[in-house]
Amino acid sequence: MAVLSIKLNEHLYLSDPQHTKLGQNIISKSVVLIDQLGFEQFTFKKLAKEIDSTEASVYRYFENKHRLLHYLISWYWSWLEYKVDLAIVNLQSPEDKLKACLRTISEEKKYDPSFEFVNEEALYRIVVDELDKTYLTKWVDTDNRDGLFGSFKSLCKKIANIIVEINPTYEFPNALVSTAMLASKQQYFFSSHLPSLSNIKEDKFKHAKLYTFLETLVFNTIKK
Amino acid sequence: MAVLSIKLNEHLYLSDPQHTKLGQNIISKSVVLIDQLGFEQFTFKKLAKEIDSTEASVYRYFENKHRLLHYLISWYWSWLEYKVDLAIVNLQSPEDKLKACLRTISEEKKYDPSFEFVNEEALYRIVVDELDKTYLTKWVDTDNRDGLFGSFKSLCKKIANIIVEINPTYEFPNALVSTAMLASKQQYFFSSHLPSLSNIKEDKFKHAKLYTFLETLVFNTIKK
DNA sequence: TACATATGATAGCAATACTATTATCTTTGG
């Protein structure tokens, strides 16, 4: 069986957490803890306690908790791109590919046994709740220069290219893709917490409705 | 001359800041300071120093800095709704009204002399950078019950109703409006900091392009 | 065996987000 591993930008960590048991513990437990406590309440001290280690040891892997969040969320986007790649392989028409992308983005995220130490369900909730905290900071520009947003950009670019295939004259492919990606998580959030800002009910059709919303939004917008 | 004042939900403050000189100073200076420092670096201690008062005095107006952020951002949405109302008055067709709304949302924000102690340019930047911090917290649900999101919801509802007038069969008017409102600030931000996620350049056409993007997005999406 | 690398244990520090108390200053209404 092939061993899969997600390759991430080196600026995201001080010492590669995928290489050691402690590192893997940090990833694995921080996902669970941030999901439980929220990013504000999450601290390296609490994490260290949870994995029977020390604050200082965690600091040897990640400069600070913001970088750890960057790491986890980059991991998520890279994982999603890998799922998108699987979904569009063998598809011919760009329309079908685009639909497959939107389906992958909006579908429910379940534990992926290919990546043992990551709980993808919890990680998805972290992305929904905390993504914006990776770029709405005073460090955006330096973080960007360090390539910390590479995973997200890569996925956006892939989908934007499909849009260009469908309609080369549409003026805002990148803006549309980033809008759709963020709308997906925003509507997911609103559906649970601020339902009057959405029309997607919190029921078993949630993900299907989310898909319909995105499909209409994207396909109608780029229609010639 | 008529004196205009923005009426806000009582849960947003402990003591109404619009009623006293100190309160107005708090509003006025906090807008400038948060804009300069960013919300994380902003503290009541720094604010108190700036207005020659004390931390304890500021706490008499606002429970904490998050509530102050809520207050400022609610003020912004109420102000924007007032501008939208001015823009659509006397317009007949729902299409024209919707265009006027989108124009108001995407246009450049300038100082409004009707509201002396608020710097709307700075406040707009605060909305762009910090809005998400008002709802992506563990208090969303209680904050929502307290009505803290009333100003935003009110504006969204107004625009969603216009969409329903244009196409009563479109399934997601609220989702589309909230998406467009947030997309507007996201693309504004990406244009400056993560240009590869947008197609809107940082030049004198920025607001016009933003408008075109939103108009196409909304009108195409709801087309029958 | 020696050396490097990873980890653990412990301490310490400045800043943050509050809370509490007491004193003074300003209104305003009787």
Add this chain to the structure above:
DNA sequence: CCAAAGATAATAGTATTGCTATCATATGTA
């Protein structure tokens, strides 16, 4: 015009956070 109420200032204090530093020990590896 004075007293009571309300607003503000001054000061102190506390638990937590985010981070750095140092030193000891464990583990693997050349």
